[in-house]
Amino acid sequence: MHSHIAKRRTLPGSARMQKISQANIASLLYLATIFVFFQQDQVNPVAFLVGAGTLTFFMLFFFVIFRLQLNTHFYDRSLTFAQVVASVITMLSVAYLDRTAQLVLGPFLLIAFSYGTFRLSRSSLTVLAAGTIAGYLAMILLRSYREGFGDALKLDLLQWIVVALTLPLMVSVGGRIRQLRATLKLTRRQLQQFEEKAIRDELTGLYNRRQLQTELDTAIARANSEGIPFCLCLIDVDHFKDINDKHGHLVGDVILREFARVALDSIRDSDVIGRYGGDEFMHLLPNTSLKGAVMHAERLRVYAHFLDLQGVLPQKSISLSIGVAQFRSGEDAAALIERADTALYRAKERGRNRVEWIDEE
Numbered sequence: 430m431h432s433h434i435a436k437r438r439t440l441p442g443s444a445r446m447q448k449i450s451q452a453n454i455a456s457l458l459y460l461a462t463i464f465v466f467f468q469q470d471q472v473n474p475v476a477f478l479v480g481a482g483t484l485t486f487f488m489l490f491f492f493v494i495f496r497l498q499l500n501t502h503f504y505d506r507s508l509t510f511a512q513v514v515a516s517v518i519t520m521l522s523v524a525y526l527d528r529t530a531q532l533v534l535g536p537f538l539l540i541a542f543s544y545g546t547f548r549l550s551r552s553s554l555t556v557l558a559a560g561t562i563a564g565y566l567a568m569i570l571l572r573s574y575r576e577g578f579g580d581a582l583k584l585d586l587l588q589w590i591v592v593a594l595t596l597p598l599m600v601s602v603g604g605r606i607r608q609l610r611a612t613l614k615l616t617r618r619q620l621q622q623f624e625e626k627a628i629r630d631e632l633t634g635l636y637n638r639r640q641l642q643t644e645l646d647t648a649i650a651r652a653n654s655e656g657i658p659f660c661l662c663l664i665d666v667d668h669f670k671d672i673n674d675k676h677g678h679l680v681g682d683v684i685l686r687e688f689a690r691v692a693l694d695s696i697r698d699s700d701v702i703g704r705y706g707g708d709e710f711m712h713l714l715p716n717t718s719l720k721g722a723v724m725h726a727e728r729l730r731v732y733a734h735f736l737d738l739q740g741v742l743p744q745k746s747i748s749l750s751i752g753v754a755q756f757r758s759g760e761d762a763a764a765l766i767e768r769a770d771t772a773l774y775r776a777k778e779r780g781r782n783r784v785e786w787i788d789e790e
């Protein structure tokens with residue numbers, strides 16, 4: 430059975446670092462490009478140094494935040510919004526200090542945004558886009574105020590218009606991508622549920638007959654290739670028809686479910702148990718000798734006897750008949766089941782409430 434233990438979503442150290450570098454990759458690339466400009470004497474050193482300083486400051490800032498796990502206090506633990514803002518601030522400051530740096534600002538702003546589109550809600554993205562567009566405009570106007578309103582402002586504004594048109598588009602595309610991701614996630618979960626349903630018996634939650642067949646085929650293949658012994662038990666509730674007739678089908682259902690629960694608890698992790706049909710169960714014991722399997726079957730018989738049925742059958746107990754057979758090299762699933770069934774039939778014949786097995790000849 431699977432245990433559903435809720436795990437805290439804390440990131441390992443390497444993933445935390447990855448989160449930081451992803452967010453700042455846009456400003457890092459931007460600065461690298463500006464460095465090339467600077468080497469070609471196209472950008473003044475102050476703009477480049479201020480950009481490098483700002484980027485280093487933000488990188489260190491987020492590193493410390495993640496290291497101290499302060500990000501866990503926020504709903505968005507990856508601090509995507511803050512990191513995109515930091516990236517935009519870094520790029521805008523460089524462009525403010527040198528107009529040439531603005532030439533490549535647009536594409537890098539889009540890269541910074543693409544990081545946010547996967548993680549942020551539509552409203553956060555809209556706020557971010559509006560803030561960036563407004564910040565960009567303010568940066569142009571401030572710079573023109575400092576350097577004088579000339580012809581360059583017209584070009585600045587044209588560049589700004591391109592960004593002001595493309596960022597909202599990015600927000601809308603981001604929304605679609607997130608929708609697709611959500612649909613994909615839901616479909617994956619539904620598929621897992623269908624797959625799980627397809628192998629389970631609805632009443633008891635144990636493996637169904639089809640899955641038992643698959644498990645048996647796997648066990649046979651492994652036993653044939655590795656020569657490891659395994660056993661098969663067929664378990665049948667005695668006089669189950671009488672229980673149904675006297676106490677009703679619902680009581681019968683509760684008994685089957687209760688037995689399944691106890692049986693599942695009593696087996697080893699490597700064992701397989703399932704409902705073969707009606708009141709009959711199949712138990713596979715890999716890497717087990719016939720003697721070991723018979724001992725386990727006996728234990729199961731005793732457990733069933735002491736099953737707590739106070740709620741449905743006061744002062745009564747159920748009994749099991751169990752047939753055990755050990756796999757013989759080379760035989761097929763049908764032959765093995767038939768031998769276990771013969772042992773089960775013998776247990777019924779010899780008075781029920783007992784374990785019988787087929788001896789190895």
Ligand SMILES: Nc1nc2c(ncn2[C@@H]2O[C@H](COP(=O)(O)OP(=O)(O)OP(=O)(O)O)[C@@H](O)[C@H]2O)c(=O)[nH]1
Binds near residue numbers: 669670671679777
């Ligand atoms: N409550 C309930 N009964 C079921 C279910 N599936 C099969 N049965 C009943 O289980 C009974 C199986 O009876 P049998 O195994 O043939 O006979 P028995 O009364 O157990 O007698 P022995 O096996 O010879 O001891 C039948 O009455 C079926 O109707 C189920 O899902 N729920």
